[in-house]
Amino acid sequence: MKGWNGQLLRVDLSKPKARAQKYDGKLARTFLGGRGFAVKILWDELRVNVAALSPENKLLFVAGPLSGFLLPSSGKLVVAAKSPLTGGYGDGNVGTMLAVHMRRAGYDGVIIEGKAKKPVYIWINGGRTEIIDAGDLWGLGSFKTEKEVEARHGKPIGVLSIGPAGENMVKFANIVSQQGRAGGRAGMGAVMGSKNLKAVAIKGTQEISAADPDELKRLGTDAHREILDKSNYDFWKRQGTMATIEWSQENSVLPTNNFREGVFDEAESIGGFIMEKMKVSNRGCPNCNMTCGNVIKDSTDEPSELDYENVAMLGSNIGLGKLKEVASLNRLADDWGIDTISLGNAIGFAMEASERKLLDYEIEWGDFDRAKALAGDIVYRRGIGSTLAEGTRFASEKLGGDASDWAMHVKGLEMSGYDCHVAPGMALSYGTCSIGAHHKDAWIISWEVSFGRESYAEAKVDKVIELQRIRGGIFECLTTCRLPWIELGFELDWYPKFLSAATGENLTMRDLNVIADRVLNLARAFWIREYQKGWSAAADNPPPRWFKEPLTRGPFKGKVLDREKYDAMLQLYYGKRGWDTRGIPRQTTLETLELLDVAQELLRYVKLAK
Numbered sequence: 001m002k003g004w005n006g007q008l009l010r011v012d013l014s015k016p017k018a019r020a021q022k023y024d025g026k027l028a029r030t031f032l033g034g035r036g037f038a039v040k041i042l043w044d045e046l047r048v049n050v051a052a053l054s055p056e057n058k059l060l061f062v063a064g065p066l067s068g069f070l071l072p073s074s075g076k077l078v079v080a081a082k083s084p085l086t087g088g089y090g091d092g093n094v095g096t097m098l099a100v101h102m103r104r105a106g107y108d109g110v111i112i113e114g115k116a117k118k119p120v121y122i123w124i125n126g127g128r129t130e131i132i133d134a135g136d137l138w139g140l141g142s143f144k145t146e147k148e149v150e151a152r153h154g155k156p157i158g159v160l161s162i163g164p165a166g167e168n169m170v171k172f173a174n175i176v177s178q179q180g181r182a183g184g185r186a187g188m189g190a191v192m193g194s195k196n197l198k199a200v201a202i203k204g205t206q207e208i209s210a211a212d213p214d215e216l217k218r219l220g221t222d223a224h225r226e227i228l229d230k231s232n233y234d235f236w237k238r239q240g241t242m243a244t245i246e247w248s249q250e251n252s253v254l255p256t257n258n259f260r261e262g263v264f265d266e267a268e269s270i271g272g273f274i275m276e277k278m279k280v281s282n283r284g285c286p287n288c289n290m291t292c293g294n295v296i297k298d299s300t301d302e303p304s305e306l307d308y309e310n311v312a313m314l315g316s317n318i319g320l321g322k323l324k325e326v327a328s329l330n331r332l333a334d335d336w337g338i339d340t341i342s343l344g345n346a347i348g349f350a351m352e353a354s355e356r357k358l359l360d361y362e363i364e365w366g367d368f369d370r371a372k373a374l375a376g377d378i379v380y381r382r383g384i385g386s387t388l389a390e391g392t393r394f395a396s397e398k399l400g401g402d403a404s405d406w407a408m409h410v411k412g413l414e415m416s417g418y419d420c421h422v423a424p425g426m427a428l429s430y431g432t433c434s435i436g437a438h439h440k441d442a443w444i445i446s447w448e449v450s451f452g453r454e455s456y457a458e459a460k461v462d463k464v465i466e467l468q469r470i471r472g473g474i475f476e477c478l479t480t481c482r483l484p485w486i487e488l489g490f491e492l493d494w495y496p497k498f499l500s501a502a503t504g505e506n507l508t509m510r511d512l513n514v515i516a517d518r519v520l521n522l523a524r525a526f527w528i529r530e531y532q533k534g535w536s537a538a539a540d541n542p543p544p545r546w547f548k549e550p551l552t553r554g555p556f557k558g559k560v561l562d563r564e565k566y567d568a569m570l571q572l573y574y575g576k577r578g579w580d581t582r583g584i585p586r587q588t589t590l591e592t593l594e595l596l597d598v599a600q601e602l603l604r605y606v607k608l609a610k
């Protein structure tokens with residue numbers, strides 16, 4: 001095999017032992033890598049209804065066949081497991097040198113099984129794996145942990161670690177690398193903590209074998225140059241995704257006060273232009289010349305890496321309008337290893353509950369000191385923080401009354417940063433994303449605004465499907481970043497060429513779309529097998545707030561989502577996907593995607609339409 005290493009590493013922490021395992025070309029050609037491999041392995045190997053924080057769950061780090069080569073924005077991997085937050089399939093991508101070193105050590109993925117008796121970290125030095133005592137690292141933040149592991153083993157290496165949020169199994173703890181690159185917002189850090197695994201470090205030095213190394217090198221050079229020449233490259237380097245704050249404000253989609261509104265009075269003070277004045281450096285993922293992490297000094301003069309999502313969720317969504325304070329919350333979250341998006345939801349939810357006098361805890365919109373204290377209470381599971389650490393869905397159920405109307409999540413995963421009172425396409429994207437409410441798979445919002453945002457037209461359903469194929473399918477399986485394409489207009493045609501030179505496989509965009517559909521359907525089958533008879537189309541609904549509570553401010557004052565029209569859109573989406581009215585893939589759909597065995601397994605739990 002070329003491009004793919006054809007080998008995974010299994011580390012069983014219970015025994016403890018590690019072994020390399022070859023896989024065949026069929027897996028590579030049908031699931032590609034990254035998310036594709038992760039979904040397939042979890043489907044095949046996890047016991048149904050396994051407790052997500054038990055030793056039986058598996059934690060996967062999987063790269064795609066382009067990762068580690070000198071191709072644009074290719075230093076990524078996917079972290080995946082059954083999610084403790086949602087009970088369904090969970091994953092996230094991280095830009096990290098660990099992806100590069102893992103591939104150069106000869107592995108396309110590492111599968112962590114079992115649970116260590118006491119805290120450990122895994123050190124993979126080429127073909128040799130050691131499980132090392134981490135008693136002295138336990139309790140440290142992710143920043144110090146990474147530095148300490150690097151000091152022990154010497155740079156350059158790749159490190160992924162958890163902070164105290166993962167150790168304390170906060171259900172939206174993530175996994176962190178390089179002082180601010182984080183992934184796995186559906187609780188992958190909690191799964192890592194449940195295994196007593198503090199960090200994974202890899203050093204890999206061998207060349208990854210390519211089918212046509214000269215062509216791959218030429219393509220990489222040309223592609224990097226083309227990105228540099230793009231007309232909006234300079235502005236991107238200045239602001240990255242932070243320019244979206246002003247755009248969201250102008251278009252009334254900036255999440256404000258727990259997604260009550262789409263405009264925020266202090267948007268300008270947390271926006272891209274003010275950030276530029278404070279910026280001290282750019283950070284980025286390996287092999288990327290777009291380096292979109294904007295570093296500013298926070299309110300304690302410490303560096304904090306900002307992007308749109310963390311500023312929207314820890315800024316406007318909790319009513320906080322001072323960028324240095326937002327940066328402080330963000331830096332603490334990265335160091336603690338807790339997802340900034342879900343944290344912004346949890347704090348916003350608590351602020352609203354406090355305002356409604358439903359909570360024996362006082363915290364007002366925009367109160368930085370209280371927000372910081374509450375974030376710490378969540379991470380260390382103190383008082384009300386312990387309830388919020390279980391996720392906003394759980395907290396709303398515990399609170400009772402109408403709290404579930406304004407707990408902003410889909411399938412238990414908290415909403416990322418776009419208000420959808422007047423964005424039905426984006427609401428559908430959140431509703432049908434493979435991990436819960438996340439923008440990654442189908443960021444339709446900018447297209448939707450220019451298309452006509454109040455429309456429920458069929459074109460929006462088509463666009464969601466198209467984007468889910470490209471973003472949630474192709475990019476997540478290749479584990480290359482979508483941003484060169486979406487932000488700078490770097491053509492998709494490059495990717496089949498990269499794949500051909502790397503692997504020797506001549507896959508067309510059409511072939512890649514089929515793989516994307518296969519992966520999405522298998523992820524959906526995973527959810528349905530876990531939920532079984534509890535599954536219904538209601539699982540794909542955005543939160544009731546957007547249907548019931550009109551915006552009270554801004555250009556779309558008085559607007560809400562239309563329940564009937566959303567339901568019709570969802571059914572149209574199901575029809576185009578080859579799913580029945582419950583959102584369950586039809587037997588023929590699974591068979592067409594070469595998932596016959598999946599259909600047979602699903603039949604044990606639910607009826608399948610033909």
Ligand code: SF4
Pocket residue numbers: 073074095283284285288289290291292293481482483484
């Ligand atoms: S564009 Fe940003 S997120 Fe994407 S690979 Fe580059 S630095 Fe990472």
